[in-house]
Amino acid sequence: MSNAVTLRLTKELSEFSKNPDDQLFLHYDDSNIMNIKAMITGPPDTPYCLGQFEFSLQFPKDYPTSPPKVLALTTNNTRTRFNPNIYAGGKVCLSIxxxxxxxxGEQWSxxxxxSSILLSIQxxxxxxxxxxxxxxxxxxDSTKLESYNQKIRHETIRISICDRLESFLGINQNAPLITYGSTSSTESGTSSSPSSSPNTTSGSTTLVTPVGTPNSSGTPSSTSATFLCEPVYASSVSPSDEFCDLSKRLFLTYYDIYQNTVQTELALIKDGTxxxxxxxxxxxxxxxGNFNYTSLSKRLEIIKRAIDQETVDWIAQSKEWISSSSRMSSNLRRQLEQIQEYNRENSNVGIQIELCDDNPFVWTFTLFGKPMSNYDGGMFNVQxxxxxxxxxxxPRVKFCTPMYHVHVTTDGVPFYTVDKPDDVRHHIESIYRLVLEDEPLTNPSTHVNIAASKLYFGTKEQxxxxxxxxxxxASRSIEYFE
Incomplete structure (x- = not known):
């Protein structure tokens, strides 16, 4: 690899990181930037809506004289063509x-x-x-256009979301039954072995919901449910995939949107069609293939429970991390002290932060609504x-106090971006801006509360x-502190 190619790619990657996109993501190894992986989330208001599609980019030695070789990786193991220009074998047909x-004038130069390659693919x-x-x-012919869209919509959720996240979480769809919400064993009497990967669940097919955690309808879950699950078609990802953590966090923010798509299509298309x-x-x-939105709805719910359970598992595992005096335990305590000192010196910061049970891996902080704003007088607790x-x-972030906002899911998960992901203060400040600023972003990929976004971007009365x-x-938030 020549110095010119290295300098060119390094410059591009630096510019990309300085101007992050809510739907375009990159991963690469500094020791070999000639091979880059990208993930693109499907644009809202398309049949690809918020699906997670991976691509590999292999740059030639004479780049940028010649373009990189781009391969689509989200293809259901080369069985599914997601687009007339994105083949089942991974070929991406683009003039550039x-x-x-x-x-x-459309050829490569x-x-x-x-950035231009990813935007062209998008x-x-x-x-x-x-x-x-x-x-x-x-x-x-609108019938042809919509019929083609309908199957892409179904497979986007089945392959790029359900298959993908199940692979990350170690959810075995080949098992005859999956039971969640109960501490008992599955009816089949089987469970998988624990996984050693920090990105996976404990490996059990029994997923326990934290006490008091609301389900998708907003009510506390107290009973278990058992679903017959169809075999999953293995995808090309694994728990060690570079985008594993990102995919889980995006799933939590987009879960309601995926379920809304499923329920909307289920009312229009009969299973088995x-x-x-x-x-x-x-x-x-x-x-x-055939449509089966009933199955997809159940699979999405199981994935949601599994990721929520992961967060509970982290809290349990943190006792070991603390007892072993891990470097991260000390790092987080030091960051907390620095943030508290910063807040004392800046009295206008409306944030109070503390550790839960003196655990450096579990932070709770209270956000105070900005005076003269919609949230004036509000107090919102965040974990x-x-x-x-x-x-x-x-980190996994969640509003424990109900928060009504375009960028916060009905389950309390905020959609936010952070420019320094290793600095906790930047995380907290990004979350605080959701409460501080009344005007949500216009980018629809950030609108994770469906009902709230329809009202905010609707008519004047809405x-x-x-x-x-x-x-x-904001007014009711005070009740949670009494």
């Missing part, structure tokens, strides 16, 4: 990559780079991907749970209703 002839994940196929770009076959699908380069591998594994709901939320 030299994999499609394109029109004059040294002006292109990592543009393929459109609201009408059927029209990406040459010769069908002017298709006006076969997929529509487009005229340009052939041989192994297609998307075959932040750390893993011993922080910052490689980012906006007023949103403001009323936020003020009521």
């Amino acid at each position: 990559l030299g994999t499609w002839r394109g029109n004059p 040294s002006a292109h780079g990592i 543009s393929l994940l459109s609201d009408q991907p059927y029209r990406n196929e040459p010769g069908h770009d002017l298709e006006t 076969g997929f529509y076959k487009a005229p340009f699908e052939y041989g192994g380069n297609k998307m075959d 932040m749970v750390f893993h011993n591998s922080f910052p490689d594994i980012q 906006r007023r209703e949103y403001n009323r709901n936020a003020r009521r939320c």
Whole structure:
């Protein structure tokens, strides 16, 4: 690898990190930046809505004279073609990559780079991907367009979300039964062995819900449920995947949206209905299958419970991390002291922070609403749970006090970005800005509370209703401290 190529890629990666995108993510090894992995979440309001799609980028020795080789990795083990331009075998057809002839002026040039490649791929994940196929770009038959969208919508959740997260979590879909919400063994009497990976659950097929944790309907869970599960088709990911932790955190923020998509489609499409076959699908380069949204809904719920259980497991494991005097235990205590000192010197910071049971891996802090804002007078308690591998594994954050906000799920999980992921103060300040600032971001990929976002970005009367709901939320928050 020449110095020129190294300098070029290093510069691009630096610029990418300085301008983070809510839907584009990179992972690479500093010792070999010629091979990069990327994850793109599907744009909202498309059949790919918030799906998690991975790609590999292999850069040639004469880059940027020649483009990198790009391969799609989310293909259901080369069985599923997610787009007319993204083949089941992983080929990505784009003129700037030299994999499609394109029109004059659309070919690769040294002006292109990592960002333009990812944005070009993301543009393929459109609201009408059927029209990406040459010769069908002017298709006006709405039945064909929507029928093609429907199966992509289903497979986005099945393959890029359910299969993917189940692989990360070690959920065995081949087992005849999966039981959760109970401390007893599964009815089948089997369980998998514990996993040593810090990114996985304890490996048991019995997933226990923390006491008082609300389920997807908002009510506390006290009973177990048993589901028959269909076999899962193994994907190309594993618990050691570079995006494992990121995928779990994104799942927690997008869970309600995935379930909303499932329930909406379930009302329209009967389970067992076969997929529509487009005229340009052939041989192994297609998307075959049947709809089964009932199964997907259950699988999503099991995944949600498993990730929530992971957080509970971290708290239990933290006792060992503390007793072993781990470096991270000392690091977190030191960061807490620095933050508390910073807050004392800056009296305008409306945050109170403490450890739960003197545990450096479990922080609780109270956010005070900004005067003259929707949250004026509000007090919101937030829990932040750390893993011993922080910052490689980012903290799990949740509002313990109900929070009504476009960027906070109904379950209390905030969508936020942080420029210094290893600095806890930056995490807390990013979360505080959600309460401090009344105006949510316009990017729809950050709108994780469906009902709240519809009101806020709706009519003037709907906006007023949103403001009323936020003020009521602030008023009621005091009750949780009495």
